[in-house]
Every structure is written in C-alpha cells, then in structure tokens.
Amino acid sequence: MKHTLLARYIVGFVLVALALSARAQLAIEISGAGANRIPVAIAAFEGENGLAGPISEVVRGDLAHSGLFNMVEVGSQPMSAATLPDLADIRGRGADAVLVGSVVPIDGGRFEVRFRLFDTQRQAELGALALRMTSQQNRATGHRIADFVFEKLTGLRGVFSTRIAYVVKSAGRYQLQIADADGMNAQTALASREPIISPAWSPDGSKLAYVSFEAKKPVVYVHSLATGLRNVAANFKGSNSAPAWSPDGRQLAVVLTKDGQSQLYTVNADGSGVRRIASSSGIDTEPAWSADGKWIYFTSDRGGSPQIYRIQAGGGGVERITFDGGYNVTPRPSPDGRSLTFVTRNNGRFQVAIMDLASRQVQILTDGSRDESPSFAPNGQMILYATESGGRGVLAAVSADGRIKQRLSVQAADVREPAWGPLPR
Numbered sequence: 001m002k003h004t005l006l007a008r009y010i011v012g013f014v015l016v017a018l019a020l021s022a023r024a025q026l027a028i029e030i031s032g033a034g035a036n037r038i039p040v041a042i043a044a045f046e047g048e049n050g051l052a053g054p055i056s057e058v059v060r061g062d063l064a065h066s067g068l069f070n071m072v073e074v075g076s077q078p079m080s081a082a083t084l085p086d087l088a089d090i091r092g093r094g095a096d097a098v099l100v101g102s103v104v105p106i107d108g109g110r111f112e113v114r115f116r117l118f119d120t121q122r123q124a125e126l127g128a129l130a131l132r133m134t135s136q137q138n139r140a141t142g143h144r145i146a147d148f149v150f151e152k153l154t155g156l157r158g159v160f161s162t163r164i165a166y167v168v169k170s171a172g173r174y175q176l177q178i179a180d181a182d183g184m185n186a187q188t189a190l191a192s193r194e195p196i197i198s199p200a201w202s203p204d205g206s207k208l209a210y211v212s213f214e215a216k217k218p219v220v221y222v223h224s225l226a227t228g229l230r231n232v233a234a235n236f237k238g239s240n241s242a243p244a245w246s247p248d249g250r251q252l253a254v255v256l257t258k259d260g261q262s263q264l265y266t267v268n269a270d271g272s273g274v275r276r277i278a279s280s281s282g283i284d285t286e287p288a289w290s291a292d293g294k295w296i297y298f299t300s301d302r303g304g305s306p307q308i309y310r311i312q313a314g315g316g317g318v319e320r321i322t323f324d325g326g327y328n329v330t331p332r333p334s335p336d337g338r339s340l341t342f343v344t345r346n347n348g349r350f351q352v353a354i355m356d357l358a359s360r361q362v363q364i365l366t367d368g369s370r371d372e373s374p375s376f377a378p379n380g381q382m383i384l385y386a387t388e389s390g391g392r393g394v395l396a397a398v399s400a401d402g403r404i405k406q407r408l409s410v411q412a413a414d415v416r417e418p419a420w421g422p423l424p425r
Helices: 002-008 055-064 087-092 138-154
Strands: 026-031 038-042 069-071 097-105 111-119 124-133 163-170 173-180 187-192 196-201 207-212 219-224 230-234 240-245 251-256 263-268 284-289 295-300 307-312 318-320 328-333 339-346 349-356 362-364 372-376 382-389 392-399 405-410 414-420
Touching (some): 038 055, 055 138, 097 138, 138 173, 196 240, 207 240, 230 263, 307 328, 328 372, 349 382, 372 414, 382 414
Parallel strands (some): 038 069
Antiparallel strands (some): 097 111, 173 187, 284 295, 295 307, 307 318, 328 339, 339 349
16 A cells, blocks of 8 residues: 555645644645645544544644645544444545544543554555553644554655744744644743744754853753753853754754854763864854764855855864855755755845755755745655745745745744754654
8 A cells, every 4th residue: 555655646745833822823825735645534533522632633634734645524423443444435435545543441531542544445454553642632642643644655754743843033032932743732941032043852852952142142051841951051152052963862063162263063962071073264053963973064164155064973074065056054964864955045045955965966945035944854754944924034844845835924923943853752
C-alpha cells in the first residue's frame, strides 16, 4: 500500500496552524495544493464521546490540513476496532484507506484507545496499535494516531506530535511561545519587555536556547520547558548570540564578540568549556550543526559579501558553500543532510531558497520580499519561516519543493523567529 500510494500520489506537506493564544484570531492564507491527494476515511471512534473531545476529529483535522490527504465521508456512525469494517463499501465511496477505533475505559480513570488502519483496495490491514491516555489527552493521542497513519501511507515520519516555538511582539511586550503542531495549546515560556530572539530546540525537545536582552545586552540562556528554570550558557564581554544545538545536545555553537568582532565558538550547555572554532577578519555568525554532527554551517562576509560556509565541528579548514548572488545567509541543513535552506537576495527581495548539497543546484521557494529565519520540519518536508504582511511580522510555510505555501498571522501582533521542534522520543 505504502509503495503503491507513493507511486500514485505526490507527497504534500504538513501544514501548521499556529494558535498564538486562546483569544487570538488566526488568519490563514493558503495558495497551491497537493495534486491527487490520497483519499482516506477516518471513522468516528466507538466510545470517544466520553472524552474532552473526539479523537477522530483531531486525526481528521491533522490529515486534512496536511495537503496530502483527501477526506472521504463514511457517515457519523462509529466504527469499532473490534469489528472488520465493510471495506468494499468504503472503497466504493472513494477511499483507498480507512481508520477505525475504539475508546475503552480502564482502571484509574484512564482509557485505552485501540485503532486499526486498512487498505480498502487490497482488503488488508496495514497496522494496528493501542495507546493509553487520560480523558484530557485526546488531542495528544489524536496527533500520535495521525502520525501513525501518515507514516503507514507515505513512508515518511509524521510531525503532528511536534511543537513550534516563535516570538510574539505586542504592545511593546515580547513573548516566547510554544504551540502544538496543530496550533492548539499555546503556552508562553518567557515574557519580557526586552527583545527575545533566536529560539533553538534541544535535540530531545526538553529545552530551548535563546537570546534575551533582559540584562540590557544579548545573553544566551538554556531554558528547561518542564521546570521553567534556566541557566546562562553565554554571558561574556560584548554580544552573545545565535545559539545552535549540537546533535547530541551537549554543546551549543554560539557567536561571541568577546575577542573582537563576531566569531564562532562552542560552549557546553551549562556554560562551561567555551572554545573558539573559527577565525577570520570578517564577521562569522548564524551557525547551524549538520544532523550528523560533522559540520557547522554559518554565514560570513570574509569573502567580501555575506555568504554561507561550513567548517568541521572540531575546527579546521573552511569551505564556501554559496557562490551565486551577493547575499546568502541563515543556513539550515535538512534533517537528512541532503539539502540546505537559507535566505538569498533575489532582485532586491529576500527570499527562502533550498540547495541540493550534492549538485549545488538552488531553487527559490518563496515570493516574499522580507523572508527570514527558515526552519525545517523534522521530517524535512516543509520549511517554516518569518515574513512580513501589512507591515507586521507573520509566519509562513512552504513545502520543500515549493509547490504549496501558507501564511499565518495574528491580528495586532508581530510574529517572528520561528523554530520547529524535533520529533518526540
């Protein structure tokens, strides 16, 4: 089923609707669409009415917003995971796959959610699973089930259970916020009258590194999301900025001016062990580790104009990556290491581009004029970035092939600095 569908359908991307607060009104503008979406039916789960909300609706919403799936209606009657559905009838309604499920009470006020996914064409089961949850965990459980369906039908990891961090500025106040991948459950990790920039997720998703100006200068902090506690990772003389996590979560690459102009250093997450890894007569900034930990990509004007380079993580020779154009900045390697997204100046407009690292071919993905801060989804299928609309910062998303675009904004707020969190472990 997986290989058949991949051959027959164009894989789209996972749209993210960011609800920045419980009262904020999110405006979403979508252009483009995935061709030949996979037709799938998500039946109501038996017994889900006793939960805070129907799990099946969460699954249906995730898949419908992904740009990959076309939802096929099979009626409102629940379909139990304990009973084989009428696959011929569901296929006759136009669905190539169907998900059915049951919610069964167990001890301690908890529930077990059992679900099964079927291929209606082959009349075969594609997979089944059981998850345990409380009555309030309907959304988190729905996202996990949507990830399961997404992977079974595409062969790609789903990202519905991931989170996104971003900075909201409103009325002179800055908030570092975190939302689930469907835009719900927005939380404020930090609020300040001073700017907050450059949030970066730790590889296990438990911490955020960021730069805060609370001390009237840029200081790098590491913030535990579970406890709300934080430690200073870099507060040296001058500026401390642009934190980027190593893949093992032990170190940060940072940009410091303690020895002069902006240069690259590594430092342990607890602030110890600072070490300079590169030297130049220019400005080096915006580091990003490759997924295998071998390289640190960065921006530098050492050649006369801002371009992208890389250096071995332990230090050594520097290799220039971009040559086309006079302005290429903010490199972000893809999770599979095959491509690199960055911001390029194109006819006076700053746009998000992607480079195939093997061929060095570049494709411009966006059509804005002030696009910045690109961030790959952890499955590499889409890129979140910041742009401007009506003089305000908004977030936008583009598929890695550039076919589908989405813009997200909140009334009377300036939204910037997006960072997509890792896959849950």
